[in-house]
Amino acid sequence: MKLKFRVAIAKIFIYYLFKFYVIDNAILIKDIQYNFKQRATFKNVSLFKQLHHLLIYYPEFAFLFFWRINSNFFLWKVLFLKQYSCKIFKSTKIKGGIVAYHPFGTVINAKMIGENFIFRNGLTIGNKGNNNSLLPIIGDNVEVGANVVIIGPISIGNNVIIGAGSVVVKDIPDNVIVAGNPAKVLKQNCEIN
Template identity: 60%
Template sequence: MKKIRHIFKKLILKKLYVKFVAQNTTLHKDIEQTFLARKCKAKKDTIQKKFEHLMVYYPEYAFLFFWRIKKKNYRFKSLFVNQDYLCKIFGSTKIAGGIHCYHPFASVINAKKIGENFQFRNGLTIGNKANDNSKVPTIGNNVTVGANVVIIGEITIGHNVTIGAGAVVVKNVPDNCIVAGNPAKIIRYI
């Protein structure tokens, strides 16, 4: 049964690539970023081969892919993504290319905009303040977020920022810095 499932996945992947990935530069960036971040040793020289490799061996990439294409067919999606991920990314959230998720477990992402090369880990909450969806964060380019981080309110996270595990961010964060703690404070500039 496992072998049949694997063959079926491979056939579907070729169709997914042609329909959604071939001409989509944002997905190309996501693929390249994930392939690099995961330090994949597989010799894959084309975007299509990298895409197929990530979809088969990295369910966290598959989760982000299906969110990106807004595919709602859960049976189809379940071939690639384990339902245990329970990660929610609001449809109103705009995310630039290069997103990478190490562990999407128990994460909720509700932001105005997230820039390029966003990386996150499990337990992330990005959301509104006082249940008002107009008061959600804006996140810059090249932001890396550790596990169990909370980013709340109508705040801005600058470019080239690292947010340490367990941080609670409720105020603006400038460019080029590392923040950590509860409430989050600047640890140093980079």
């Protein structure tokens, strides 16, 4: 679909989405603001314009947005989404501020994920031994590189960066950078923004 036509049609639907889903939803507002902060080069625009920009130009944001509102309406997919092989289990609780960069080949099945979670392609977060009571808990301000595996009933602390290709099967403390297979702490007491 040509971009100008798609944008014109999409504006109508974005207004509807904003009015009925965003205005009173603190988690969606946090998602929009955090994604816009991570991606946009211009600042000081209204929340509606932030949503508009993200839905039009970032289909990976649209994927997360429609997961968040639990909508499978076909027209949304035509206007805003690309085909992603990404699955986020409905049972996963995710606080506001989730950001996805290229969410291809990703499966997320966690007990809880905190605020400002950033992930990249090839991420697997899941249970141990196919037992859904053995799921990870991930803290606030966690950034995960590409092709990372996080498995089992472990806790990942706040303010953590997990390097690309890491396999995390043990608890990770707050304020660290980890990488490797198995993941090991590379740097402690880090200030992560």
